[in-house]
Amino acid sequence: xxxxxxxxxxxxxxxxxxxxxxxxxxxxxxxxxxxxxxxxxxxxxxxxxxxxxxxxxxxxxxxxxxxxxxxxxxxxxxxxxxxxxxxxxxxxxxxxxxxxxxxxxxxxxxxxxxxxxxxxxxxxxxxxxxxxxxxxxxxxxxxxxxxxxxxxxxxxxxxxxxxxxxxxxxxxxxxxxxxxxxxxxxxxxxxxxxxxxxxxxxxxxxxxxxx
Amino acid sequence: xxxxxxxxxxxxxxxxxxxxxxxxxxxxxxxxxxxxxxxxxxxxxxxxxxxxxxxxxxxxxxxxxxxxxxxxxxxxxxxxxxxxxxxxxxxxxxxxxxxxxxxxxxxxxxxxxxxxxxxxxxxxxxxxxxxxxxxxxxxxxxxxxxxxxxxxxxxxxxxxxxxxxxxxxxxxxxxxxxxxxxxxxxxxxxxxxxxxxxxxxxxxxxxxxxx
Numbered sequence: 001x002x003x004x005x006x007x008x009x010x011x012x013x014x015x016x017x018x019x020x021x022x023x024x025x026x027x028x029x030x031x032x033x034x035x036x037x038x039x040x041x042x043x044x045x046x047x048x049x050x051x052x053x054x055x056x057x058x059x060x061x062x063x064x065x066x067x068x069x070x071x072x073x074x075x076x077x078x079x080x081x082x083x084x085x086x087x088x089x090x091x092x093x094x095x096x097x098x099x100x101x102x103x104x105x106x107x108x109x110x111x112x113x114x115x116x117x118x119x120x121x122x123x124x125x126x127x128x129x130x131x132x133x134x135x136x137x138x139x140x141x142x143x144x145x146x147x148x149x150x151x152x153x154x155x156x157x158x159x160x161x162x163x164x165x166x167x168x169x170x171x172x173x174x175x176x177x178x179x180x181x182x183x184x185x186x187x188x189x190x191x192x193x194x195x196x197x198x199x200x201x202x203x204x205x206x207x208x209x210x211x
Numbered sequence: 212x213x214x215x216x217x218x219x220x221x222x223x224x225x226x227x228x229x230x231x232x233x234x235x236x237x238x239x240x241x242x243x244x245x246x247x248x249x250x251x252x253x254x255x256x257x258x259x260x261x262x263x264x265x266x267x268x269x270x271x272x273x274x275x276x277x278x279x280x281x282x283x284x285x286x287x288x289x290x291x292x293x294x295x296x297x298x299x300x301x302x303x304x305x306x307x308x309x310x311x312x313x314x315x316x317x318x319x320x321x322x323x324x325x326x327x328x329x330x331x332x333x334x335x336x337x338x339x340x341x342x343x344x345x346x347x348x349x350x351x352x353x354x355x356x357x358x359x360x361x362x363x364x365x366x367x368x369x370x371x372x373x374x375x376x377x378x379x380x381x382x383x384x385x386x387x388x389x390x391x392x393x394x395x396x397x398x399x400x401x402x403x404x405x406x407x408x409x410x411x412x413x414x415x416x417x418x419x420x421x422x
Contacts, residue, residue, distance in 0.1 A: 035336055037248035113336070121388045122333040125246055125324070139389045143397060163397040164404030167382030168375065170397075174385035175378070177332045178350045186354060186374040186381075193375030193408060200407040 020058040022048040028069045032116050036123045067130035073116045074138045092152035100191040108182045115173035155201040231269040233259045239280045243327050247334045278341035284327045285349045303363035311402040319393045326384035366412040
């Protein structure tokens, strides 16, 4: 974020792309760490070593930038999800457990502030905000995937199991900001909770197993 | 919020109390519906039919007002909790289920926006904010109470059960803003999830029951 970079912002089309990327990266970081409403355009341009003119050449508004940040987050989240479940293809129960295990490991990063998209839902209450649709679609898709995995695992009530698993994951993210020590936080018990829910819905009755 | 009220604000000590109460009530409502950072002192004084001078006579700062709103919320929450569990004294499992049932019923109110205190955790990232301690203490106390109920119910691992129940409740609140139709939202399956967790930890082994 040096002055050298600032002076080259407008010299080439590549410079325009680079400054846009820098604004985008800085904004995502600041929104996630400090909150969307706590961060103004000035904070972003200052952090990115650029100015308001470059900002508005790249993004029509802060709201539009917020929406694009959420879309990027959404894309990265599903990439992460697919990578986590890939090693357990064909074993949906193991895929669900892998999601919980990987979520807990991700949360241990001291810099984590929960789920960027859930946090945005708290800050962006106006339905007309361009980020709103991204939030809604993301959570609908998360629910759909969990219910689908629950069904593939043979749950007796896949929708109920998928939803309960979703609540455990969303609760883990929501408590991350308050319980900052992840070695002792409630989310440490999310995987155990998920396993108990899976056992309840997937295990054959014990009498049958014993027989 | 009429002009009549405004003109009497400063005439008597009772007027001072009344205007303070009006500011407080307006602020809580606006913070909850629109978010803490979305609402400024001007919005509050305008909504309360008063002015900045009266505001700062009642509260040293917006941050201090926010902290007082959170403390009021905290107090009301435990009053609600105690009322919900009181009819089931001596039956901790029924008390836990009553909390889930009452939470789901409360969430059905179309005006609900999830948990005011969890939402505040997203918006108030600065540890120095006077609301921070209220948030932390509230969530610690919720966790303590759930673990205590789980222990009283005879859970094999009361801390793990209490935490998993907490994640279901926190997840229900966190998804409330995104899934606004509570007849079909994931939180509809929170009670079923809680019951499955309770069964897993409290039921005697089936073989023993069958024998």
